[in-house]
Amino acid sequence: MPLVLACLLSVTPERWVGFPPGQQRLASQGLWLAAALCALGGMPWSGQGGDIIPGFRADPLGCLFFFAFAIIGFCAERGGRFHSRMPLAATSACLAALSTHPLALTGTGSAALVLAFSGRQSAAAGCLRTLLFAAACFPASFWTAIVAAFVCCTGEGRRRADFAQAPLLEAGCGLLVLCRTFLRPDCVVTPAMMATLLVGGVLLSLGRLAIVLTTSRASAAMVGQAMLPASFAIISVGLIAYAQAADSALTAHCAAAVLALDIVIFWPVAAGFLCTGAWVAEGVGTDRLGRLGGLLLFAPRLAAFLAVALFLLTCMPPGPGFSILWLLVEATLGLLADGFASALPALVFLFGEGAIIALTALAALRFAALLLLGNARSPRMAACSDVNWKSLWPVAATLGLAGLANCLPGGLLRLVEPVLESLSGKKVEMARQPWFTLAAPDGLSSWMPVGLVGMLAVVLGIVWLLKAKLLPGQSIVASPAREILPSVHVGETMPWLGGLTTRTQQLPFGDPLIWSGLDMAPTAIRAMLLPTGSRAKIGCRRVAWFFRKMLKRLRHMITSSSEGADYGAAAVLALAACALCMMAFWS
Amino acid sequence: MTFLHMALSLLLTALQLALVLFVAPLLNGLRLSLSARMAGAGAQPILRHWFLISRAWKIAPVIHETDGPTLIEQFLPAYIGPLSFAAALCAALLVPAFSFGLLTDSWADLLLVGMLLFAARLCGLLPALTQTAETATSAYRQAVATALILPSLFLVAVLLFSAGATTNLAIVLGGLSHGNPLADGAPFVLGGVALLAAVDPLPKAETGEQGSNDALRMVAGDLVALTWLTLAGDLMWPGSLARVGESQTLLAGVGAFFMGVLCWLLRCILLATVISAGRALAIGPIAAARLRGAAALLMALLALQLLTAARLTPPADPEAAAVDEGGAP
Numbered sequence: 032m033p034l035v036l037a038c039l040l041s042v043t044p045e046r047w048v049g050f051p052p053g054q055q056r057l058a059s060q061g062l063w064l065a066a067a068l069c070a071l072g073g074m075p076w077s078g079q080g081g082d083i084i085p086g087f088r089a090d091p092l093g094c095l096f097f098f099a100f101a102i103i104g105f106c107a108e109r110g111g112r113f114h115s116r117m118p119l120a121a122t123s124a125c126l127a128a129l130s131t132h133p134l135a136l137t138g139t140g141s142a143a144l145v146l147a148f149s150g151r152q153s154a155a156a157g158c159l160r161t162l163l164f165a166a167a168c169f170p171a172s173f174w175t176a177i178v179a180a181f182v183c184c185t186g187e188g189r190r191r192a193d194f195a196q197a198p199l200l201e202a203g204c205g206l207l208v209l210c211r212t213f214l215r216p217d218c219v220v221t222p223a224m225m226a227t228l229l230v231g232g233v234l235l236s237l238g239r240l241a242i243v244l245t246t247s248r249a250s251a252a253m254v255g256q257a258m259l260p261a262s263f264a265i266i267s268v269g270l271i272a273y274a275q276a277a278d279s280a281l282t283a284h285c286a287a288a289v290l291a292l293d294i295v296i297f298w299p300v301a302a303g304f305l306c307t308g309a310w311v312a313e314g315v316g317t318d319r320l321g322r323l324g325g326l327l328l329f330a331p332r333l334a335a336f337l338a339v340a341l342f343l344l345t346c347m348p349p350g351p352g353f354s355i356l357w358l359l360v361e362a363t364l365g366l367l368a369d370g371f372a373s374a375l376p377a378l379v380f381l382f383g384e385g386a387i388i389a390l391t392a393l394a395a396l397r398f399a400a401l402l403l404l405g406n407a408r409s410p411r412m413a414a415c416s417d418v419n420w421k422s423l424w425p426v427a428a429t430l431g432l433a434g435l436a437n438c439l440p441g442g443l444l445r446l447v448e449p450v451l452e453s454l455s456g457k458k459v460e461m462a463r464q465p466w467f468t469l470a471a472p473d474g475l476s477s478w479m480p481v482g483l484v485g486m487l488a489v490v491l492g493i494v495w496l497l498k499a500k501l502l503p504g505q506s507i508v509a510s511p512a513r514e515i516l517p518s519v520h521v522g523e524t525m526p527w528l529g530g531l532t533t534r535t536q537q538l539p540f541g542d543p544l545i546w547s548g549l550d551m552a553p554t555a556i557r558a559m560l561l562p563t564g565s566r567a568k569i570g571c572r573r574v575a576w577f578f579r580k581m582l583k584r585l586r587h588m589i590t591s592s593s594e595g596a597d598y599g600a601a602a603v604l605a606l607a608a609c610a611l612c613m614m615a616f617w618s
Numbered sequence: 619m620t621f622l623h624m625a626l627s628l629l630l631t632a633l634q635l636a637l638v639l640f641v642a643p644l645l646n647g648l649r650l651s652l653s654a655r656m657a658g659a660g661a662q663p664i665l666r667h668w669f670l671i672s673r674a675w676k677i678a679p680v681i682h683e684t685d686g687p688t689l690i691e692q693f694l695p696a697y698i699g700p701l702s703f704a705a706a707l708c709a710a711l712l713v714p715a716f717s718f719g720l721l722t723d724s725w726a727d728l729l730l731v732g733m734l735l736f737a738a739r740l741c742g743l744l745p746a747l748t749q750t751a752e753t754a755t756s757a758y759r760q761a762v763a764t765a766l767i768l769p770s771l772f773l774v775a776v777l778l779f780s781a782g783a784t785t786n787l788a789i790v791l792g793g794l795s796h797g798n799p800l801a802d803g804a805p806f807v808l809g810g811v812a813l814l815a816a817v818d819p820l821p822k823a824e825t826g827e828q829g830s831n832d833a834l835r836m837v838a839g840d841l842v843a844l845t846w847l848t849l850a851g852d853l854m855w856p857g858s859l860a861r862v863g864e865s866q867t868l869l870a871g872v873g874a875f876f877m878g879v880l881c882w883l884l885r886c887i888l889l890a891t892v893i894s895a896g897r898a899l900a901i902g903p904i905a906a907a908r909l910r911g912a913a914a915l916l917m918a919l920l921a922l923q924l925l926t927a928a929r930l931t932p933p934a935d936p937e938a939a940a941v942d943e944g945g946a947p
Contacts, residue, residue: 327694346733347733347736347737348730348733348734348737353730353733356729357727357729357730360729360772360775360785361785364775364776364779364785367776367779367780369926370926371922371923371926371927374776374922374926377776378773378776378919378922381772381773381775381776382769382770382772382773383769384769384772385768385769385770385771385772385773386768386769388733388768389765389766389768389769390765392736392740392761392765392768393758393761393762393765396740396743396744396747396758396761397758399744399747400747400748400754400758404694404744404747404748405748405754471784471785473779473783473784475782475783475784475786475789476727476784476785476786477724477725477727477786478725478727478730479725482725483708483725483730486704486708486711486722487704487705487708490703490704490707490708491700491701491704494700494703494704494834495700498830502675502676502830545750545751545752546750546751546754547747547750547751547754547755547758548751551751551754551755551758552758554755555755555758555759555762556762558759558904559759559762559763559766559904559907559908559911560908
């Protein structure tokens with residue numbers, strides 16, 4: 032019911048409802064949040080009743096994904112923009128989460144993906160995603176679902192602020208169909224599929240982070256950072272399958288816990304981050320990272336929320352990302368084989384996880400240096416205004432919800448126990464986890480986020496007290512007039528100026544300081560990782576020359592076929608339809 | 619756990635807190651002095667680092683009413699300094715330095731400690747990132763050098779798990795009792811060497827910072843270095859960790875405590891000397907960072923290979939050997 036009401040409020044113009052200005056948006060957001068919390072709270076009782084309506088049923092997995100999509104709807108609700116289709120797309124995705132029949136899943140999920148198209152330019156990729164999703168909804172090989180999930184997780188960032196949540200919604204649809212197919216009784220998961228899920232998840236993250244570290248577009252950087260929960264979810268599905276094949280019920284349960292916690296505590300952080308990103312995109316009016324900078328000066332409230340969300344996305348303790356990472360590593364260690372050669376794939380996988388975390392931190396640093404720190408690199412950025420509390424409360428609510436849930440990981444796992452049972456396939460008879468602790472499958476390792484939060488709070492409190500009691504207060508000193516040259520100030524004259532007085536700078540932001548640019552991160556990483564000898568340079572130049580040539584040819588081909596480029600979406604549709612027909616014929 | 623045990627744990631944790639806060643700047647002063655000697659420059663007194671920190675702590679931060687970047691540069695340390703210090707101190711309290719039985723033993727996970735130290739280090743670099751291109755790029759390069767070690771940390775976690783079926787430091791180190799570092803303890807010595815690569819090199823010339831927040835940031839850097847050294851030393855020589863709680867008498871407990879502290883200080887000084895000796899090699903910062911990353915990876919892999927090889931080797935049968943020797947002509 033809250034979902035229907037929220038959707039109705041989203042699509043109805045304010046003048047029809049008669050609420051005071053701005054109140055309708057708040058009501059709609061409140062209903063979205065209520066729907067998400069109802070789905071989470073009702074999970075222990077899910078799956079007990081029959082169908083809500085034919086083809087739709089509130090089973091545990093459906094409730095889990097309903098929560099994820101409702102959070103997206105909550106963050107996508109930006110009042111006064113009735114042309115935005117994102118709340119409708121989120122509603123459709125929520126219905127897809129509850130669909131148990133393939134036809135219902137195809138209809139609602141495809142509708143959600145189509146509604147998330149932001150424009151004609153990226154329609155071909157969107158159509159491909161939609162068609163692959165539709166193909167994976169019907170009983171077919173698990174490969175189809177894997178390909179659909181990966182393709183859905185490669186959604187690019189939209190420039191329009193209204194569609195900031197679209198890539199996350201697409202990734203959610205892909206994950207939904209992957210999990211639904213995995214839970215089918217006739218689903219056969221081969222070792223090649225498990226390896227694809229694990230290696231593909233790591234490579235997907237690394238590829239996304241490589242884009243974040245090199246891109247000049249703010250939307251691409253934000254989406255790349257926010258896609259970490261989706262990659263972790265894909266990896267966890269692979270780990271569940273691997274643990275089931277190894278007949279390790281405890282590890283399968285642990286891997287299922289990774290997936291459930293990822294959706295409940297890490298997904299909202301990504302949604303909140305994208306929501307702040309949308310406000311930033313709207314405030315600064317450009318998508319170019321090189322024209323931003325100094326957001327802390329111009330919009331401190333927005334910058335603070337963005338910084339918190341960015342920190343939580345980097346998997347640093349005690350954030351929710353670290354809980355997921357810790358459980359993921361423990362589940363992998365639980366599947367470690369004896370002997371160096373047989374354990375080598377697990378070692379490579381763990382090394383890849385470490386590389387992901389390292390690159391995530393570096394990408395976050397780059398993003399912070401270009402957006403939050405320094406000074407404005409364009410006049411438009413200097414005109415950026417702050418966002419009021421009412422507009423930012425979805426971000427505060429999602430981050431607060433994730434933080435609160437992260438402090439109660441054991442309790443949360445009790446709440447989502449039906450999902451864990453359905454995903455791991457067996458009911459694990461193990462001692463119930465304490466409310467505040469996550470326990471590893473080995474039974475010896477544990478992680479208590481609230482303990483670390485307490486330690487940090489005590490240390491910070493003592494430092495604050497010492498500073499307040501022992502040190503004198505801060506003193507504010509007015510800076511002297513700006514120096515033109517040493518010992519020459521504005522308004523003075525010097526013998527060599529011929530009676531003219533020195534003037535202030537004509538540039539809008541004072542001295543032409545050189546700020547760190549877009550190439551800071553890639554250059555530093557390249558210098559550290561790649562060899563720099565003369566032979567290596569020649570080799571790199573040859574490879575770069577080859578790729579440039581290939582790209583030039585490709586561009587030429589695309590330009591020469593520009594007449595058909597507008598019909599790219601239709602061509603993709605036709606091709607995919609042919610592929611579907613052939614698959615249906617052979618099956 | 620009885621009340622006595624809890625009180626003892628609390629006392630040991632408080633002692634570790636005090637000792638760590640006292641030793642960390644001293645050890646960094648020693649490293650600075652030794653590094654300068656190795657590089658052929660004039661060595662500064664060991665206590666100078668302590669003096670700089672205490673002087674910076676007493677100075678109240680001054681806020682200049684000036685243009686943007688300087689404003690961010692000034693107010694950022696007010697948040698970054700305490701956060702970095704808190705993360706580093708928590709990590710230092712999680713690692714058993716000289717004795718088992720700390721209050722934080724059940725939380726002492728290797729991944730948690732590594733990530734806390736990583737976070738503290740990155741937080742310390744943030745104020746430099748808000749400055750102009752040259753300083754910011756240099757800071758970012760340091761962040762890349764730190765991040766280069768992180769994947770190897772996951773491999774060291776595998777090493778711990780292979781030894782003790784857990785990543786909890788207190789449990790694994792408590793179970794390790796290898797006597798010979800060249801035989802059964804060799805994998806852990808290599809693991810310790812891999813962790814040594816995470817200790818950041820010190821700047822060639824130290825400049826005094828202004829304000830209490832900068833002092834906190836300096837202490838946080840010292841704590842990060844000391845914790846990595848302690849962790850590496852624990853892995854290399856777990857037998858040096860005292861078991862104060864298991865002592866029969868009070869006198870034995872006090873003796874074990876002092877012996878543990880002495881061993882900790884000795885191994886930290888030794889490892890700091892080894893790291894400072896690296897300054898004698900005339901290589902650039904990028905090559906040094908690359909070397910550290912490669913060394914950490916290779917050492918971790920070699921340690922894992924040695925551990926699994928030792929496990930797969932069939933135990934020698936003394937009776938069969940005796941029969942062979944007796945039957946030989």
